[in-house]
Amino acid sequence: MVQAVHRAFHVLRELATATPRLGVTELADRVGVAKPTVHALLRTLEAEGMVVQDRETGKYRLGPGLVTLGNAYLDSHELRTRAVTWADLLATQVGSAVWVGLLTGREVLVVHHAFRPGGSVQVLETGATLPWNACALGKAIAAFLPAERRTGLLAGELPRVTGASIDAPDLLTAQLDRVRETGHAVDEQELTLGDAGIAAPVFDRTGDVAGAIGLVGPVEHLLTDTARQECAIAVRQVARSLSRDLGAPRNAGLRASD
Incomplete structure (x- = not known):
């Protein structure tokens, strides 16, 4: 198991259950890793459209890229x-x-x-x-x-x-x-x-x-x-x-x- 990939999916799962958004500190506590690690994961996921950051609060939510992947799964x-x-x-x-x-x-x-x-x-x-x-x-x-x-x-x-x-x-x-x-x-x-x-x-x-x-x-x-x-x-x-x-x-x- 690739640890970074596992952690990235853990972040996405936490965001999928959060209402409505989570910050870096909250995600670090939930995932059980250091804040710098979570921040790096979020930046990578954001670059790929998997998460988006609220510019006012700095918190994160799921991004539109997941919709594309989900639709591709269903369609195939x-x-x-x-x-x-x-x-x-x-x-x-x-x-x-x-x-x-x-x-x-x-x-x-x-x-x-x-x-x-x-x-x-x-x-x-x-x-x-x-x-x-x-x-x-x-x-x-x-x-x-x-x-x-x-x-x-x-x-x-x-x-x-x-x-x-x-x-x-x-x-x-x-x-x-x-x-x-x-x-x-x-x-x-x-x-x-x-x-x-x-x-x-x-x-x-x-x-x-x-x-x-x-x-x-x-x-x-x-x-x-x-x-x-x-x-x-x-x-x-x-x-x-x-x-x-x-x-x-x-x-x-x-x-x-x-």
């Missing part, structure tokens, strides 16, 4: 590029927003968001990160991970985002087992009060789970007895089609419990 990610058409199709078919996500560490990164059809104001969630245990996307992915990876997720921190979020490993284990049986995951107000999610896993050409695609919308729209079944069928069908686009074998997911 195969799951996202393949999912765009299928997500739009699912959104139109069900009349609900659609998210496509992948697991990064213990969080789900939303790599594509197809808006709910209609003219209502909606907030683009592409780039958002979500606790895996509090969303249908995360549970759909976790259920089909290799057993060791799945156990690691269950053994770590399980945030409670709302009062309905599940942070008990035994309850989550039972849910994941159910997801493997049905082929889809559900969250009911676990991420956002009043909203629900229904998601299914997406597999790549190696047969491993690559991410998930799912519906997001009001509970009363997705989780009535009739709607739940229809939505689950639609999500599973689109997830299978997207998996085929990614070259997944027909038995994808069957070996995830080995």
Whole structure:
């Protein structure tokens, strides 16, 4: 590991969680290195557009260069590029927003968001990160991970985002087992009060789970007895089609419990 690079990323992570800006002294304390070292890192990052300095306060915040890198990552990610058409199709078919996500560490990164059809104001969630245990996307992915990876997720921190979020490993284990049986995951107000999610896993050409695609919308729209079944069928069908686009074998997911 190159220490300077590691420290630079540590600085960026601290700035990503800071509100709204941090100074050299604050960053030095957080990163655990001397102020001159942090100052040199910040000057280098500033020259590359990764951070910017407020001229009035002298404090730093994230820079526009990160947006370029982030967009390049999204635009080049195969799951996202393949999912765009299928997500739009699912959104139109069900009349609900659609998210496509992948697991990064213990969080789900939303790599594509197809808006709910209609003219209502909606907030683009592409780039958002979500606790895996509090969303249908995360549970759909976790259920089909290799057993060791799945156990690691269950053994770590399980945030409670709302009062309905599940942070008990035994309850989550039972849910994941159910997801493997049905082929889809559900969250009911676990991420956002009043909203629900229904998601299914997406597999790549190696047969491993690559991410998930799912519906997001009001509970009363997705989780009535009739709607739940229809939505689950639609999500599973689109997830299978997207998996085929990614070259997944027909038995994808069957070996995830080995």
